[in-house]
Amino acid sequence: MxxxxxxxxxxxxxxxxxxxxxxxxxxxxxxxxxxxxxxxxxxxxxxxxxxxxxxxxxxxIYERLRPDEATMEAMLSGPTTRARTAELVREVVERVAAFKTGYLALLELRLEATRRPELRAVLTARVSEDVEANVTGHLASGLPGDADAVKMIYLATNWLIVERLTLPDVFPEEEARNLIAALVERLIPEDRPA
CATH class of the missing domain: 1.10.10.60 (Homeodomain-like)
Structure with missing residues (x-):
């Protein structure tokens, strides 16, 4: 049909x-x-x-969360500094949180995946691809920080998004922005003098 x-x-x-x-x-x-x-x-x-x-x-959900080429180009332009990394992380958190229904649906799907092997396989593949793309893109961009730092930022910001979408008063917007800056500062080495 x-x-x-x-x-x-x-x-x-x-x-x-x-x-x-x-x-x-x-x-x-x-x-x-x-x-x-x-x-x-x-x-x-x-x-x-x-x-x-x-x-x-x-x-x-992952198709809709993936930024288009123009957004990716804009994100990867600019200085390769720790401050720029923090700015990029904030932008990603804001973009993902803006698709509130998608992220909340993804949380439901993750829970459902514990009972459905086919769904677990799809989500595992998608999340693995996403993490790998984040690591590869970060390393290729020349931004400071290694693969482990990228993965730790990924893990921390995902839970921050959960908090912002489900219990927004726990970490109000300004505090969330400051926490992202502190996270990047602790995980990414200081900029080298030019």
Whole structure:
């Protein structure tokens, strides 16, 4: 059966919204149909089962989180200093946190992945690719810091994003910005004199 790719994408995006709003238990074909504003039964025509929908939602979140080429170029221009690294980390945290429903849906999917091996495989591959791309890009950019520093920043900022999205009063925006600067300062060596 031929399927409309735009409609499939809209259904997966609707699934992300349902996951963020209602959690994994609330993700049903009927809920996705309603969120996508399509006739009942549409999602069941596009996805073999709920696992298929969960897996595709997991992949789509990472597609939407990945910056476009222009954003990547802009991020990698400028001085290769510790201060610039902190600025880039703040930009990434803000960009990811701006896709609130996507990140909250991803948290739901991560929990669901503990029970669903296929979903765990998709998320493991995506997260591994993301970490590797971050390390490779950082090292290639000439920014200070090694692979371990990049991974530690990744781990710390991911939890900071969770706090900002779920309990924003724990680390208000200004404190979060200061914590990112302190994190980078502690993990990245001082700039060498030119």
């Amino acid at each position: 031929r399927q409309n790719l735009a409609r499939r994408a809209a259904l997966v995006d609707a699934a992300i919204e349902v996951l963020a709003r209602d959690g994994a238990r609330g993700l049903t074909f009927r809920a996705v149909d309603a969120a996508a504003e399509v006739p009942n039964g549409t999602a069941s025509n596009y996805f073999a089962n709920r696992d298929d929908l969960l897996t595709q939602a997991g992949g789509r």
